[in-house]
Amino acid sequence: MRWATLTLFSATALLLAQNINYQPDAKWRAPEEAAAKKNPLAEKPELAAGGRKLFKRNCVECHGDSGQGLKNAADLQLPIVQDQSDGALYWKIINGNPDRGMPSFSGIPELQRWQIVLYLRTLKPDNTEKTGK
Amino acid sequence: MKLLPSGMLRSKSRILALVLIVGGGAIVHAQEAPYFVTYDHHLEEPGNLEIATWTTVGLPRSGQKLFFAPFSEFEYGVTGRWTAELYLEGQATSGDSAVFTGWRLENRFRPLEREHWINPVLYFEYEGINEATKILKEVVGNAGISNERNAELASVHAHEIETKLILSSSFHDWNVSENFIVEKNLSADEGFEFGYALGVSRPLSKLASGEECRFCLENFNAGLELYGGLGTTNGFGFHKTAHYLAPVISWQVSNNSSIHFSPSFGLTDVSYPALLRFGYAYEIRGFGSKVARLFGGSR
Numbered sequence: 001m002r003w004a005t006l007t008l009f010s011a012t013a014l015l016l017a018q019n020i021n022y023q024p025d026a027k028w029r030a031p032e033e034a035a036a037k038k039n040p041l042a043e044k045p046e047l048a049a050g051g052r053k054l055f056k057r058n059c060v061e062c063h064g065d066s067g068q069g070l071k072n073a074a075d076l077q078l079p080i081v082q083d084q085s086d087g088a089l090y091w092k093i094i095n096g097n098p099d100r101g102m103p104s105f106s107g108i109p110e111l112q113r114w115q116i117v118l119y120l121r122t123l124k125p126d127n128t129e130k131t132g133k
Numbered sequence: 134m135k136l137l138p139s140g141m142l143r144s145k146s147r148i149l150a151l152v153l154i155v156g157g158g159a160i161v162h163a164q165e166a167p168y169f170v171t172y173d174h175h176l177e178e179p180g181n182l183e184i185a186t187w188t189t190v191g192l193p194r195s196g197q198k199l200f201f202a203p204f205s206e207f208e209y210g211v212t213g214r215w216t217a218e219l220y221l222e223g224q225a226t227s228g229d230s231a232v233f234t235g236w237r238l239e240n241r242f243r244p245l246e247r248e249h250w251i252n253p254v255l256y257f258e259y260e261g262i263n264e265a266t267k268i269l270k271e272v273v274g275n276a277g278i279s280n281e282r283n284a285e286l287a288s289v290h291a292h293e294i295e296t297k298l299i300l301s302s303s304f305h306d307w308n309v310s311e312n313f314i315v316e317k318n319l320s321a322d323e324g325f326e327f328g329y330a331l332g333v334s335r336p337l338s339k340l341a342s343g344e345e346c347r348f349c350l351e352n353f354n355a356g357l358e359l360y361g362g363l364g365t366t367n368g369f370g371f372h373k374t375a376h377y378l379a380p381v382i383s384w385q386v387s388n389n390s391s392i393h394f395s396p397s398f399g400l401t402d403v404s405y406p407a408l409l410r411f412g413y414a415y416e417i418r419g420f421g422s423k424v425a426r427l428f429g430g431s432r
Contacts, residue, residue, distance in 0.1 A: 049343025057388055061178075061418045071422070095248045098213025106248050107165065107175045109306040111339045112351070 024080060025100055030091035037087030041114045051119030054112055058105060067123040072101060077125045089117050166308050167354045167383035169395050169410045170271055171332030173310040174252035174301035176243055177210035180421035184208075187393075187412035189268050191405045197278060199227040202234075202267040206414075209421070214243040224267045224283070232287045235262030237270075241299070248303070256297035256312075264289040269408065271295070273316045274326030276362050276375035276403060292319045306335045308356070324366035332358045334381065352385040358395070361404075375404040390415045 334356025
């Protein structure tokens, strides 16, 4: 009984922590060629710190400080986002989805966009919020 | 003690909240090109408001007068593909007077959803200005330099429509933009005027450092602009047209503000010898939703 309560509580906490307004756009998919691109900075994880700064400057307005998603923007911690390839995330940063409110960030230099992808990979669900610790 | 009616109190608190929203804004996106005249394909982010003040200073040839033409810009991202702007402009000339020269309402639309090699943007502007305008936000037609006094120039009003085809490309770290301009003065029978603006720019650093810093190279964006007139329907071409070559630089001073500077050099006899342009821009993110919440909306 205690385990069932705990499971139910955890599931509820997970649900509440996510952005319930977010509806993924099934049509917004990176072409195969773009999705297959490798992150040229993949071997330099230390550059994610710069990505974090760029994320704070450009992305937190809609995606929140820890990428949890605000307004109708995606929760970047979710598997539906994290399971996408680096190339797919990079393509989405470049192109945006203007009809759903996501602008194009093609004006950010190429390597800085890859730095943002590096940082996105570090986003993890904020357990302190969910467990109350 | 006199109590305010509740309606007035509510209005005052809304105005105060509006001031707090404006004063407490946050982040400007770091991808703006440093251009003064050329437009690229990046629009304002939906719901964000950018407030900017720009100034054009005209350095004279002998027999001409120094002028100082400031203008304010309010740029709002209506949707992901539509940005609207309001401009208010003025002008002061040495040995003459200072005058309000009018307003402009500008709209930019991005017809294509995705990023392409060349990204078109359609631009429509209505101008309610007078002939004393000297901000030189663009150069069209056969630009002559008038030595008439401000009082005479300001009394001649002009209702103008201006359209631009903006083409812009991102190649790695570079932005390359081309603007083709057509302007029609609805208040005078003078045909259409044509102009162009070309720009190329890039940030000074490819990578972002991990530290918060004001003077890091990644906060600077530099480039070059070339712009000028292409005559009118009565005489298309370069004859008696003004052209300028202008290095440009912008500095992201903080997350929500930037400073821009550009000296422009006149290339023909009918150009000003030099123009100095400088400006400061401040962006308020989520302005639309904050105002909507203030008035009971849920946007």
